[in-house]
Amino acid sequence: VYQRFCYFKNRSIPCPPLPSIFLGHLPILWSVKSHAEQLRQWTQQYGSVYGLFEGIRPMYVTSDVAFIEEIFVKQFHRFPIRRLTLLNRSIGHKLSNVFSAGLLSIWRRQRRILTPTFTGAKMRRLLPTVDTCVNLFMDKLNTVPSGSIFNIYELYKRLTMDVICRCAFGIDTDVQNDMENQNIYMKKVAEMFAKNHELTLLPRMYRVTSHTVFGGICVLLFKLKRLITTNESKLQANVWLLEHMNEFVQQRFNKTETHKPTSDLLQLMMNAVHSDKDMLTPTELLSNVFVVLAAGFETTSTALAYCTYCLALHQDIQEKLYQELVEHWCPDETNTYDIISSKLTFMDLFVREVLRMYPPVPQVVHRQCTENTHVAGHDIRKGTLIQIDVLSVHYDQELWGPEPVNEFHPERHLQKRHPLAFLPFGAGPRTCIGMRFALMEVKLCLAQLISTYRILPSSFEDYKLNITEQLSMTPDSVCIKVEKRITSSSH
């Protein structure tokens, strides 16, 4: 154990003082309000490459773009996986999905099969469905009395849930009208994000001991607990969802034999399953359906929430976006996808700047080493974790200057930057597969919102967000006022 704790010392890499011999630095990371902010603070103290311990397992934390490029791109084959959680290890490789796949061969096959589902052409086909949901969202907004303060983040959560349910599974959950959260899927997904199950006792024990025999014991205990939990409502939300998705996928398989196939992500995935000679097994398909639901919900609603906060805070930028929409936006046209992806250039800069300042899921950007190697002069052992300190990269003055990095300045994205300087969707071959989909949804919603309303802050003094981090970095609320714009067509 002592030798283990000398890992960074032997390599002359700085390391914050250890609070616990058994848990390593985890007690600090588990107790802080924001994991990402803590890493950033340590970076300011210890530099762009430093070490932490998860239990006795060494974890590099880096914000050095050359180091990141080496791991995420150039030596990807030696760092192809993320850390396996207790749930993922317990359900095993058979149920792994493109997000959790812990074997390079499984991930590569799944990613190859799923990639065609997310091309520009497929997004174009899904756009009308997203549009239907955005129109419902606009109807909801229309019922808010002019000038009253309300939390728009709540409406965004319903919108993104609606979008993901319709686009992924073709089901209308009526979730945008369900203000009491009666919808069971909404309830379970909200529960999944409200409580980070990875922070409950057994997953914590597993994280500390994952690469020792005790890790295996945690897996056994988890399976045992699952077996003796007969009460459905007591099931962890993610386990519940996974089991219920199964029924849903099964129904669709049966339906496809008798009905004309629908155009949604599930169908696109099912087509991919049928057409590929390597195939996704039905359980893998199920697991990927689940991951699309989980990955597409909170990330996108949070991105929209941060965008709205920035709109309220920067009235001049909002006006510029509005002028761009006056020039290019015509929501009734059939080429909406082309307008969104190529005409709304300032909107693109705006969204990028929001995601630079507020990356929704920085913790996810990490890799595990699967083969001893050298990276930028450091020798890295198999099993070691590499966590990217995304906030330090995004707020690095050298990478993002000359304008001060704490200022909101969309035009900074006009300048060519280091390819690894912008990481809200991760980097390299294992970058976010749903990026195109998320950006389409965010931009479509913002275009409708800004062209109809002026967004105002709840108060012009001290208008700040309270951000905390469980699985993602989320604001408690985004309180705004809206004022209908007077346009020639509204007279």
Ligand code: HEM
């Ligand atoms: C603004 C919204 C979103 C953000 C900020 C975001 C961010 C991320 C990040 C940081 C990663 C890890 C990448 C890496 O490790 O290099 C990731 C992976 C992933 N995301 Fe997203 N995401 C968003 C929306 C979506 C949506 C809408 C979907 C699905 C429809 C999705 C599906 C996935 C999947 C499947 C992976 C795993 C990819 C792999 O391991 O091959 N994401 N996302």
